[in-house]
Amino acid sequence: MHKFLITHEEFAKSINKNHRTIYNILSSTRARDNSRKAQLPPFRRCSNRFVISVEELNAWLAEQPAANARIQDQDK
Incomplete structure (x- = not known):
């Protein structure tokens, strides 16, 4: 089963x-x-x-220059 949401705990x-x-x-x-x-992805509050x-997380990661550089270096 695929996950649709990631909590701040899982991200951390x-x-x-x-x-x-x-x-x-x-x-x-x-x-x-x-x-x-501003350095973190756009989380939403859900209860506590x-x-x-x-x-959204994948889109945010694609926009991050450091993450893109690491991904491109791994592809070489």
Whole structure:
């Protein structure tokens, strides 16, 4: 069965970060955390979790220059 949504916990695990760190950034209302939020995919709040669709995450990853460079290097 294919997954349609990914939680912030699963995302954090995939990038080797603590899920609380990701949660704290996403839930912060402080202006100084806006630049950190901008570096993350566009999550949506769902109850006490943040989720993103697999399609949105893949689109976001395709837009990231560092991710694209790593993918292109692996293809060579």
